[in-house]
Amino acid sequence: AQKVTQAQTEISVVEKEDVTLDCVYETRDTTYYLFWYKQPPSGELVFLIRRNSFDEQNEISGRYSWNFQKSTSSFNFTITASQVVDSAVYFCALRNDYKLSFGAGTTVTVRA
Amino acid sequence: EAQVTQNPRYLITVTGKKLTVTCSQNMNHEYMSWYRQDPGLGLRQIYYSMNVEVTDKGDVPEGYKVSRKEKRNFPLILESPSPNQTSLYFCASSLGFQEMDTGELFFGEGSRLTVL
Numbered sequence: 001a002q003k004v005t006q007a008q009t010e011i012s013v014v015e016k017e018d019v020t021l022d023c024v025y026e027t028r029d030t031t032y033y034l035f036w037y038k039q040p041p042s043g044e045l046v047f048l049i050r051r052n053s054f055d056e057q058n059e060i061s062g063r064y065s066w067n068f069q070k071s072t073s074s075f076n077f078t079i080t081a082s083q084v085v086d087s088a089v090y091f092c093a094l095r096n097d098y099k100l101s102f103g104a105g106t107t108v109t110v111r112a
Numbered sequence: 113e114a115q116v117t118q119n120p121r122y123l124i125t126v127t128g129k130k131l132t133v134t135c136s137q138n139m140n141h142e143y144m145s146w147y148r149q150d151p152g153l154g155l156r157q158i159y160y161s162m163n164v165e166v167t168d169k170g171d172v173p174e175g176y177k178v179s180r181k182e183k184r185n186f187p188l189i190l191e192s193p194s195p196n197q198t199s200l201y202f203c204a205s206s207l208g209f210q211e212m213d214t215g216e217l218f219f220g221e222g223s224r225l226t227v228l
Contacts, residue, residue, distance in 0.1 A: 009152075035217075045202065045219040091154060098162060099170070100145065100204075100217065102154040 002027040004094050006103035013082055014111050021077045021106045023092030029053075032096035034068065034075045039089040039105070048090075051075065082110045114139050118203050118220035125193055126228050133188045133223050135203030141218070143206045144186040145170070146178065148199040149222075155202065161186055193227040200224050 003026040013019050025034065036048040049059065051068050059066050063080045079086050087110045092103040116137045125131055137144065145160035147170075157170030161180040175197055177189040186205075190197060203220040 004154075006154075037219075043200070044221050047216055047218075050216055093155075095217075098143070098160050098168065100147075100157060101171075102147075102156070104152055104154040 002029070002032075002094055002096065002099065002101050004092050004101050004103040006090075006092055006106050008106045009104070010107045010109070012109045012111065015084060016081050017110075019079045019082050019086075019108060019110075021079075021090050021092070021108070023075045023077065023103060025073050025075065025092070025094045027073075027094060027096060029096040032094055035091075035093040035095065035100075036066065036075075036077050037091045037093065037102075039091065041088070045091075048077075079108070082108075084110050084112050086110050114218065116203055116205055116218050116220040118201070118223045120223060121221065122224050124226045124228065127194055128192050131190050131193060131225075133190075133201055133203075133225070135186045135188065135220060136184050137186075137203075137205040137218070138184065139205060139218065140183065141205035141207055142183070144180065145204050145217070146176070146186070146188045147202045147204065148172065148197075149202065150199050158188070158201075190225075193225075195227050198225060198227045 005024045032053045034051045038046040065078045067076045089105045089107050091105045094101050119134045142163045146158040147155040149155045156172045158176050159178040161167040201223045204217040206217045
């Protein structure tokens with residue numbers, strides 16, 4: 001069985017603060033993919049990043065960065081200098097074979 | 113434009129009245145899947161399909177049926193809807209899993225279903 005845990009239910013920050021979202025996963029498979037999706041108030045799911053299990057390089061994309069650590073089964077996501085437009089629900093997900101499992105999501109509220 | 117299209121986007125129905133939520137993709141994807149999203153539970157997989165005529169249960173299949181007669185379409189059928197099926201539903205598709213490097217899922221815009 002596979003499982004994704006996002007322990008933080010809600011995070012509230014003031015604009016320009018950094019925010020880190022935690023994601024811990026469980027799987028017995030050696031080949032898998034990890035994802036982060038953003039769901040803004042409008043409701044659609046926006047793909048942010050995909051990382052495969054053989055690539056532990058951290059990645060930075062603009063104000064977003066991801067830290068993948070297989071040793072701790074974590075795939076954390078940091079938003080640097082947050083903006084009001086970053087307010088959304090963020091989901092971490094794990095995919096192997098044909099199953100995709102999502103965490104419960106973290107609601108991020110960025111206040112002006 | 114590459115997309116996954118779901119219909120209807122919003123539906124209010126009554127207990128026991130059969131309904132179908134359609135899903136269509138124009139990317140020639142082999143893999144399609146349905147999820148439901150509920151507060152505090154994230155998205156949970158209902159059914160998935162690896163290709164035409166090949167489907168399998170996800171984590172929460174009870175009360176749902178699917179079919180995959182054509183590659184582009186993957187309808188979700190609620191034969192006898194109940195209030196606990198009130199939820200936000202997402203359809204998704206991606207290239208097949210033969211090449212694991214193509215892992216991205218493309219999601220539809222969601223269908224909000226209310227069963228009274």
